[in-house]
Amino acid sequence: MPTETPPVAQPAKTSAGSPPASVDVAISVRGLRKSYGDNEAVAGVDLDIFRGEIFALLGPNGAGKTVTVEILEGYRRRDAGDVSVLGVDPAKADAHWKSQIGIVLQSQGGDSELTVAETVRVQAAYFANPRPVEEVIALVGLTQKLKAKASSLSGGQQRRLDVALGIVGRPRLLFLDEPTTGFDPEARRQFWELIRQLRELGTTMLLTTHYLDEAEALADRVGVIAAGSIVEIGVPAELGGRHLAPARVRWVEDGQHREETTATPTAVVQALSQRLGGEIPELAVQRPSLEDIYLQMIGEPA
Amino acid sequence: MSNPTPNTATPDSRTALANDPVELPPAGQVYLARSRVEIVEFFRQKEALVFTLLFPSMLLLIFGAVLNFEIAPGLDFVQYFMAGMVASGVLASGFQNLAITVAIERTEGRLKRLSGTPMPKSAYFVGKMVQVVVVGVATIALLLLVGVVVYGVDLPATAARWATFAWVTLLGLAACSLLGIAFSSAIKNGKSAPAIVTPIALLLQFTSGVFFVFTDLPAWMQNFAAIFPLKWLTQGMRASFLPEFAAQEGAGSFELGKVALVLGAWTIVGMVLCVLVFRWRDRADG
Numbered sequence: 001m002p003t004e005t006p007p008v009a010q011p012a013k014t015s016a017g018s019p020p021a022s023v024d025v026a027i028s029v030r031g032l033r034k035s036y037g038d039n040e041a042v043a044g045v046d047l048d049i050f051r052g053e054i055f056a057l058l059g060p061n062g063a064g065k066t067v068t069v070e071i072l073e074g075y076r077r078r079d080a081g082d083v084s085v086l087g088v089d090p091a092k093a094d095a096h097w098k099s100q101i102g103i104v105l106q107s108q109g110g111d112s113e114l115t116v117a118e119t120v121r122v123q124a125a126y127f128a129n130p131r132p133v134e135e136v137i138a139l140v141g142l143t144q145k146l147k148a149k150a151s152s153l154s155g156g157q158q159r160r161l162d163v164a165l166g167i168v169g170r171p172r173l174l175f176l177d178e179p180t181t182g183f184d185p186e187a188r189r190q191f192w193e194l195i196r197q198l199r200e201l202g203t204t205m206l207l208t209t210h211y212l213d214e215a216e217a218l219a220d221r222v223g224v225i226a227a228g229s230i231v232e233i234g235v236p237a238e239l240g241g242r243h244l245a246p247a248r249v250r251w252v253e254d255g256q257h258r259e260e261t262t263a264t265p266t267a268v269v270q271a272l273s274q275r276l277g278g279e280i281p282e283l284a285v286q287r288p289s290l291e292d293i294y295l296q297m298i299g300e301p302a
Numbered sequence: 303m304s305n306p307t308p309n310t311a312t313p314d315s316r317t318a319l320a321n322d323p324v325e326l327p328p329a330g331q332v333y334l335a336r337s338r339v340e341i342v343e344f345f346r347q348k349e350a351l352v353f354t355l356l357f358p359s360m361l362l363l364i365f366g367a368v369l370n371f372e373i374a375p376g377l378d379f380v381q382y383f384m385a386g387m388v389a390s391g392v393l394a395s396g397f398q399n400l401a402i403t404v405a406i407e408r409t410e411g412r413l414k415r416l417s418g419t420p421m422p423k424s425a426y427f428v429g430k431m432v433q434v435v436v437v438g439v440a441t442i443a444l445l446l447l448v449g450v451v452v453y454g455v456d457l458p459a460t461a462a463r464w465a466t467f468a469w470v471t472l473l474g475l476a477a478c479s480l481l482g483i484a485f486s487s488a489i490k491n492g493k494s495a496p497a498i499v500t501p502i503a504l505l506l507q508f509t510s511g512v513f514f515v516f517t518d519l520p521a522w523m524q525n526f527a528a529i530f531p532l533k534w535l536t537q538g539m540r541a542s543f544l545p546e547f548a549a550q551e552g553a554g555s556f557e558l559g560k561v562a563l564v565l566g567a568w569t570i571v572g573m574v575l576c577v578l579v580f581r582w583r584d585r586a587d588g
Contacts, residue, residue: 073418074418075414075417075418075583095326095420095421095422096324096326096420097324098418098419098420099324099326099420100324103415103418105411105414105415105418107410107411107414111410112343112412113342113343113346113347114339114342114343118339118342121335122335122336122338122339123419125327125331125332125334125335125336126327126332126335126419126420126421127326127327127420128324128325128326128327129325165415169419169420
């Protein structure tokens with residue numbers, strides 16, 4: 001029997017006041033708060049994101065997604081709460097920490113005069129052990145655009161370039177803030193495919209989006225945020241208890257619209273059919289779509 | 303892959319911990335990469351090329367043709383104007399160039415992006431400084447070429463005058479570029495930067511002895527200009543381009559010691575201001 005033990009992962013160092021970060025947790029957030037004047041943008045967020053997972057923070061515009069993520073990225077200071085990202089408080093982050101994370105910001109990068117290859121190459125120079133430039137560009141599907149000016153790219157291509165910049169330093173954690181806003185459906189599908197490829201590389205990803213289908217297509221888990229608070233965290237298929245949600249049966253009886261919410265719609269329809277003598281006028285049976293559930297969660301009229 | 307439990311990660315990302323020491327590249331490598339990018343970006347920008355690099359030479363061409371009178375027996379105004387335009391070239395490459403481009407980079411979120419990378423912050427400033435020196439040298443070389451070829455301007459005649467020319471240029475570039483970086487923080491929107499910065503440069507040029515002989519200006523205007531670097535830059539340049547004019551300067555000499563002192567002071571002020579007011583994020587951005 002070999003006495004040598006495999007390298008055991010040591011728990012990450014915790015700074016004073018941070019929650020203990022286990023090796024399996026990439027991001028840990030407790031009681032995060034941030035106000036701008038009277039507006040409480042983040043009103044007590046708790047969150048754990050595990051290594052290797054894709055976590056989507058889903059919410060409408062102004063829900064506090066970007067503020068939360070920018071606190072985790074080290075861009076903004078928090079008012080209260082404990083935050084640990086890769087075992088470090090981002091408010092005290094240094095270059096060593098920054099070289100382990102990749103950031104794809106919400107805004108575009110402006111009109112650079114550099115080519116795609118030059119843009120990635122200079123970003124690679126900030127890291128000791130970057131991915132090869134051509135390899136990263138191939139990964140995001142921009143090999144044909146190697147020598148094109150970054151400012152000449154389409155919106156979708158520019159976002160791919162942003163991702164290339166985000167991953168060239170081999171980050172352990174990648175932030176993607178509303179990466180597909182403004183995309184046409186085709187560009188969106190292609191971008192999703194890229195994210196799925198990155199998952200295969202084992203990159204942990206925190207993605208914000210206001211597109212329900214995007215969270216559903218990409219994320220292992222989804223956190224729904226509304227008015228600065230997490231409303232629910234779950235796997236997409238079970239979000240809002242959708243798989244258990246009651247159905248709504250609607251029909252017309254005595255010239256009036258009726259409706260009943262039930263867990264057993266078949267039984268209700270059978271009973272109705274007997275009572276009304278066969279055909280039920282204007283019968284409809286509806287299950288809430290994920291969108292209905294989501295809109296309900298974020299407090300919008302469905 | 304979509305289950306609620308922690309996902310399976312690749313072995314290396316699982317055993318690699320946040321508190322493992324992560325190596326950073328040598329700072330020199332980053333300085334080199336930033337300097338290269340700053341130079342490449344400048345020379346690909348048409349606006350920057352025209353307004354910073356070509357504009358002083360265009361002014362020299364136009365005004366040299368119009369203002370062809372003698373300011374002293376045997377001394378053409380164009381020789382005086384040459385010294386002023388070289389000083390203006392220093393102002394353009396340092397102050398105008400950086401005040402405008404840094405403000406634009408801030409508004410476009412490019413500075414924010416940079417600050418999210420492990421790039422040492424100093425690398426950004428080193429890159430800008432290298433750009434300013436390259437642009438300044440190119441701007442001045444073009445001016446000298448136009449001056450000599452078109453107007454037969456006399457270049458500094460002795461090694462000592464070239465040395466004066468060199469230190470005034472370098473100290474001027476240092477002061478102007480630091481002040482430009484600091485001033486960019488006062489510009490709310492990068493789009494309006496040229497409209498804010500250009501009039502300031504023009505105002506200084508009109509009052510600092512570029513377009514007019516400085517001693518011909520009203521005293522209050524001379525006193526105003528004496529606060530700012532450009533007046534001292536033009537004076538230092540005259541020491542190398544028209545040394546025979548010394549007696550006609552306000553103080554009866556070019557006051558080179560004072561030139562060094564004022565430019566040096568502005569360099570320190572610029573440095574302090576940069577430390578105090580430089581921001582990586584736009585004010586509109588939280």
